[in-house]
Amino acid sequence: MAEIQEIPLDAVEAPEATPEMVAEQVDTAEIPAPAPKKRGRPPGVKNKAKAPPAPKAKPKAKRKAYGREAPARSAVPPSPDESSSEEDTPPPRARRPARHTPEPLDRRALAADVLGLLQEQRMSRGVARRNHYASWFQNM
Secondary structure (H helix, E strand, C coil): CCCCCCCCCCCCCCCCCCHHHHHHHHHHHCCCCCCCCCCCCCCCCCCCCCCCCCCCCCCCCCCCCCCCCCCCCCCCCCCCCCCCCCCCCCCCCCCCCCCCCCCCCCHHHHHHHHHHHHHHHHHHHHHHHHHHHHHHCCCC
16 A cells, blocks of 8 residues: 655645556546446335325215105294194194005016017017118119
8 A cells, every 4th residue: 555645735846746646546547437326216215205185075965866755844833922722733744645555466467568568679670670771772
């Protein structure tokens, strides 16, 4: 290993280049360039902070199903000033009217009706298809 030569700061003359100094300069020039940096996150880095979740939207009010009755409202008693003995309030309705039991269906007749409808539908499709194809050859 070469000794380090001390040079005073007030010296005006530059030191002469010795063969050892030239050899050191050549050695430093031969040092390979550092390897290119790797892409990606280095090991040991903490995880990234996650973004806060988006606020949830309020659920929409459900629509009433078609054909259902409105919910029964509770009767509000009138105030003592407005009540009079002459006005009688009608009795509250029954929640649901009594349903009558349906008559038993004749399953054979029902099946025959459904088969007839399906047969008519198939026949009409066939006729429409034949007419469509026949229209291609009318101009010939």
